[in-house]
Amino acid sequence: MTEFGGPEVLKLAELPVPIPAPGEVLIRVTRAGLNFADTHTRTNSYVQQASLPLVPGGEVAGVREDTGERVVALVGNGGYAEYAVAPQERVFDVPEGLDDGSALAMIIQGTTAWHLYRTAARVAPGESVVVHSAAGGVGSLAVQLGRAFAAGRVIATASGEERRALALELGADVAVDPAPEGLTERLLEANGGEPVDVVFEMYGGEAFEASYRALAHFGRIVVCGISTQVPNHVSTGSLLRHSRSVVGFYLFHCLERPGMFAEALSDLFSRAAAGEVRAIVGATYPLAEAGRAQADLRERRTTGKLLLDPSA
Numbered sequence: 001m002t003e004f005g006g007p008e009v010l011k012l013a014e015l016p017v018p019i020p021a022p023g024e025v026l027i028r029v030t031r032a033g034l035n036f037a038d039t040h041t042r043t044n045s046y047v048q049q050a051s052l053p054l055v056p057g058g059e060v061a062g063v064r065e066d067t068g069e070r071v072v073a074l075v076g077n078g079g080y081a082e083y084a085v086a087p088q089e090r091v092f093d094v095p096e097g098l099d100d101g102s103a104l105a106m107i108i109q110g111t112t113a114w115h116l117y118r119t120a121a122r123v124a125p126g127e128s129v130v131v132h133s134a135a136g137g138v139g140s141l142a143v144q145l146g147r148a149f150a151a152g153r154v155i156a157t158a159s160g161e162e163r164r165a166l167a168l169e170l171g172a173d174v175a176v177d178p179a180p181e182g183l184t185e186r187l188l189e190a191n192g193g194e195p196v197d198v199v200f201e202m203y204g205g206e207a208f209e210a211s212y213r214a215l216a217h218f219g220r221i222v223v224c225g226i227s228t229q230v231p232n233h234v235s236t237g238s239l240l241r242h243s244r245s246v247v248g249f250y251l252f253h254c255l256e257r258p259g260m261f262a263e264a265l266s267d268l269f270s271r272a273a274a275g276e277v278r279a280i281v282g283a284t285y286p287l288a289e290a291g292r293a294q295a296d297l298r299e300r301r302t303t304g305k306l307l308l309d310p311s312a
Contacts, residue, residue, distance in 0.1 A: 001054045004044045007291030010080075015055070018078065020085045025073070026065040027086060031284070032079045033059040033104035034306040035137070036227060039298045041077075045229065047250060050077075056290075057308075059107055060084050061100035070094040072103045074255075080290050082310040090255070092262070095269050105279030105305040106268045109137035112224060112251045114264040116142060116200050117149045120222045120249040125150040127197035130187055130211065132178060134170075135163035137305045138224065140280045141268075142200055143170045148276050152197075155190045157183075159300060166280070166303065180206035187214040195219060205230030212244070220245040280304030286312035 003009050020026045034057075040046035041056055057079025061072045065083075072094055073086035094103045116138075117123045129146055133139040134156030146154035156167035157178035164175035174190040176183075187196055187210075195216035201208055202225030209232065212221055223246065234246050254260040271277045282304035285293040296302050 002052055007295045010291040012288045017083045018085045023088050024085045025088055025091050027060055027062040027073055027084050028065055029060045029062040029082055029084055029310050031061045031100040032057045032308040034293055034297055035108055039294050056080050059104055061104050072107045080308055092265060095273060101281035101305055101307055102279040105137060110141050110268045111264040112138050113142035113145055114268060116222055117145055120247050121198045121220045123149060123151055123198055126152040128153040128191050130155045130196050130199040132157045132200060133202055134158045134167035135303050140170055140304060141277060143167055143172050144277045147171050153191055180210050183210035184213045200224060202227055204228045204232060208232045215244050217243045220247055222247045222249050224249045282306050284309050
């Protein structure tokens with residue numbers, strides 16, 4: 001990328017193989033993961049501001065050039081490439097039997113879902129949980145973790161019958177349309193007429209407002225994305241009157257605390273090996289079609305984890 005803008009700013013280019021600095025690892029990339037945040041980076045509207053020129057992409061799966069081990073890694077940027085470098089402490093071995101797509105689904109989306117339960121909302125056994133965008137990368141894993149973490153009723157939202165059917169297959173008790181109009185009422189009905197305890201919210205705008213109104217006393221709404229790019233403002237009076245909480249969660253703050261990220265990823269890898277959770281791996285695009293992949297992701301034409309193949 002040499003400019004910010006639409007998908008057309010993602011242009012294939014020949015660059016030298018990066019040279020790892022001390023404490024870094026060079027990885028031959030077999031798959032690069034796409035995240036919704038990548039579309040914000042493309043327009044420079046993400047939490048972290050970007051600078052140009054830029055090779056986007058924050059996560060890769062591949063092979064360490066020094067040891068030959070299969071790994072997944074958080075690279076910060078530079079992932080949409082044949083080679084990438086990552087700090088040693090952000091490189092993780094991939095367990096035998098786990099494919100690249102599943103490992104990539106766990107490293108950001110999986111750890112996000114894990115920390116939504118354990119760190120942000122601190123979901124207690126039996127509490128009802130609403131998972132928005134339940135057919136997406138984070139949502140599909142969050143639905144499955146509901147049972148693993150002893151949540152009560154798991155209510156999914158997803159656009160389209162096919163995506164809602166997938167959410168039910170993954171373990172949601174009920175799946176509803178996420179359209180903002182009437183969403184509060186649908187969430188209450190899905191919870192047997194009762195307000196809900198926890199909402200994992202990644203839309204923003206009217207969907208946030210509707211979800212907030214569905215919260216019970218002591219309910220928590222966790223903001224883990226703003227896909228509509230419409231911000232919300234909550235009054236302190238409303239928080240006080242209803243004993244509600246609004247919690248923000250940004251995964252990369254976990255990297256500032258030793259062990260916090262690795263613990264989540266290790267647990268997810270173990271659960272995947274035991275069959276408790278499975279990654280929904282969606283389409284794989286050639287590297288040259290990164291723009292189309294991002295457009296498909298942003299327009300919600302996809303399901304599960306999207307990948308780029310540098311060798312295609």
